[in-house]
Amino acid sequence: MIAQHANKIFSQAIHDYHVLNNIDHPIKNPYEAHTLEHLLYLKCWIDTVQWHMEDEVRDPNIAPVEGLKWKRRIDQSNQDRTDTVEYIDSYYLNAFKDVKPLPDARINTESPAWAIDRLSILALKIYHMQIEAERRDATPEHRDQCGQKLRILLEQREDLSNSIDELLEDIKMGKKYMKVYKQMKMYNDPSLNPVLYTGEKK
Template sequence: MQKSISMFSKEAYRIFEESIKKYHLIDKVDQNFENPYPSGTIEHLLYRKNWIDTVQWHYEDLIRDPDIEPGAALELKRKIDASNQDRTDLVEYIDSYFLEKYKGVKILEDATINTESPAWAIDRLSILALKIYHMKEETEREDASEDHLQACRQKLSVLTEQKKDLSSAIDQLLADIEAGRKYMKVYKQMKMYNDDELNPVLRGQKQG
């Protein structure tokens, strides 16, 4: 991504919108995935990250169907668990990109650490792009009441303001890291429920 730091969030959001629109051309959770960006680039990671979020968004819709069969619900729950792991992995890949990008930066003596890494803030921007897309859909429904449409317009306005604030915060964080005013320290997500040594249920099955 050959963009200035001040433009990073804008370009990231454009990629998220591209992913969301591509998904909704077919609008099926089991459709084939094709990444239009070269492997090894930040664009590739951002597109993949949002695609995972978009598919999971629709998994969450499906599993809330009150008429879903128990077997189908269990299968879908496992897909959601796997998707959550993929999401976490992609966040860590994105943070690895920034760690490599800024490894040569001289950290100032009074530099501070942020409450979240750049990638976790970008994760929130990806989810926000999905909220805005679907809320905008709600404002355009022809079968909805005027009260519903008005309420959704108000929510969309709030989400749009949130996008502006979050984008600004991401760009400021990256600028601070690049200038040495803040430094990155990334902790790998130690998810215990997928580990057959840490999850007592899985451990019991292994021992059995």
């Protein structure tokens, strides 16, 4: 089951990051390049780093220049995240390239990789919600509320994991087929963002 395998890799990436808990610490991906495992680890590492960038930029006392610096780093991280998701979809497109869809095969609302993207984010939510549910310096009410949220997140991960496995099995059996659309983000592209290609300022 790919989802269970992915969840283990996500937990590993999150644990590895929090050994030093440093946004600028370089990734040491333990998996061989060009493998699915390498991409899954990279995907969750990017998400984990960005999670902490998002914490930093929400500091109410942050200086505007510092906030802009974080905003630009988050923009680049989002682009890296999108690129990695598309690499994962390319992996599956190649894996299923010889599958002939059945006449009544249907397309899914999202590709396998974008569902896996949500699974990676869920892993982070679970990790941090568990910390809050066990935080000794928090009130009992806070811990109880976070414990309830944690149980919902764990249920959500189980449901999403099952759905991902079912989707991949359906594609493998020809019951569903993949059709991937590139994100085509425009605001990072100097040829598509008017502020970048005309120098206009509002």
